[in-house]
Amino acid sequence: MRTFVRHNGLSIAFLGLFLGALILQAVAGHADFNEGQDQHGEEHISFLRYVTSSDFATAVMENWQSEYLQFTLFILLTVWLVQRGSPESKEVGKAGLESDQDQKVGAHAVDASPRWAKLTGFRRRVYENSLLLVMVAIWIASWFAQSITGVTEYNAERLDHQQTTVSWAAYLTRPDFWEKTLQNWQSEFLAVGSMAILAVYLRQRGSPESKPVGAAHHATGPNS
């Protein structure tokens, strides 16, 4: 057990942080929703009702979709684009899919390589892109979920003001959907971009996200 925790501490820590933050978000969101109810002279709803509501679901999904888009683009763009001096980037000159030998696939796979890395054909192509494919799938699914829960929340607000409701397709053209989407995208792209460039000049001793403290600014790549 202790070995499991020691070997998986990073995942366990972030799982705990995620669950804690999600619970606190639900508590704060419930209180905020009921404040809005007071302003409209309407009754408070229970915590259970709130966490099963479209209001909470939209708040969660709009953040999830932007996080997974961030990773999708980061994974994809770092294949083809480099940042000189950044540990987040490949070395200058290594842009692209790299050789089979570098990637240890097919005939160049080793005994410990994953099974599908040793294959040729469609299965290896799928495995070669599996990280991106899963990130894209989660991004698309959570963005779709944001749109579904968002149109429910949007229409509830419209009915509260005696306005007509809109269809899901019409909601996708509404500023509400895009404002929720883009406010999250801009922060994600800023975060990744900041990390890529700040890590050129700044250091954090002991973190794999940083170059060694004494590494040169122009040293590029994960092994710089």
Add this chain to the structure above:
Amino acid sequence: MRTRGIVLLACAVLVGCGASDRAPDAAAVAERFHEAIGSQDGAAACGELAEETASKLEQQEGRPCEEAILDLEIPGEGRSVETNVYVITASVSLAAGGKTFLDEFDDGWKVSAAGCVPSAPDAPYDCELEG
């Protein structure tokens, strides 16, 4: 049609939906409200109103709700043709024309606005009675 199918399928597995089973309840309240108006039963009609809507009516008219409500131009026939429910709000379109808006409380659906007709596109409905 295909878009509606996709949305309904997604709603079947996502939170924030589940409105279809509450629509009949909202429609029933709207129908009772309008039939009470048609029967000139002000007390029954006011019994279907949200507290804030009834209070606002009494303040504006300076009379008890059950008297004031019968002087408003609200349809007296409550047959509904379409009901939309989103979270704890609903709208009921009447066969006689116009819409009735409702909010859900602990003790069920209550009419929050009635005698509503469309005004400018995307603008709020003009309502004879609203909270």
